[in-house]
Ligand code: ACO
């Protein structure tokens with residue numbers, strides 16, 4: 447995968463469907479894109495499973511959220527691994543295999559027409575570090591807008607309860623509240639016997655999009 451680092455000058459395009467940045471007229475790029483694109487659409491198909499742990503249903507639009515645990519049938523955990531790969535490609539670390547231990551829970555957001563439109567891999571944690579403004583910058587807010595990762599973090603940990611290891615929404619379904627629905631559901635069903643407050647979520651290594659979303663969602 448190429449990074450969107452201003453290649454537009456060189457004729458790079460971002461695919462509206464799969465989000466891949468590639469160069470038109472570069473045969474290698476075109477082939478890589480075609481493969482990635484087809485694989486994405488195929489992986490996102492969700493015909494339904496014999497056993498689905500439906501943790502939320504949205505009657506308004508017929509979508510639902512399914513939770514997958516590490517000791518679930520292979521077809522379920524394999525789906526999470528496949529989506530994990532897709533998320534990794536978009537987040538910039540393509541080859542990382544998910545170590546789906548019992549600490550983790552996977553959540554799939556499935557549309558009425560049986561496509562996976564979002565995924566979140568969440569982890570049980572005890573503490574997190576608050577993101578703060580760059581201590582060396584004179585205009586912290588401006589700087590944090592333009593800055594890529596890493597962000598600056600407080601040195602003292604704070605209590606946190608769920609780690610959002612990865613969250614991803616299908617490109618054409620973004621900013622319709624899907625990530626928010628995923629997190630609302632995760633806060634309710636992750637730990638038995640209690641809803642987790644928004645400020646007890648910690649996001650691992652957020653992307654600029656992820657940071658904007660997390661800031662809005664947690665009200666931080
Ligand atoms: N820019 C500015 N504000 C945003 C953005 C954005 N790109 N995305 C979300 N928000 C804010 C908005 O205020 C939005 O409310 P509004 O649409 O009413 O203004 C609010 O957050 C809620 O957004 P949702 O619609 O619930 O979020 P969405 O379903 O679009 O998913 C996500 C957000 C997951 C970040 C999506 O953009 C995505 O998949 N991006 C690519 C992958 C990625 O970067 N994931 C985060 C990595 S960090 C991590 O995984 C821990």
Ligand code: ZN
Pocket residue numbers: 461462463464465466479483
């Ligand atoms: Zn594409």
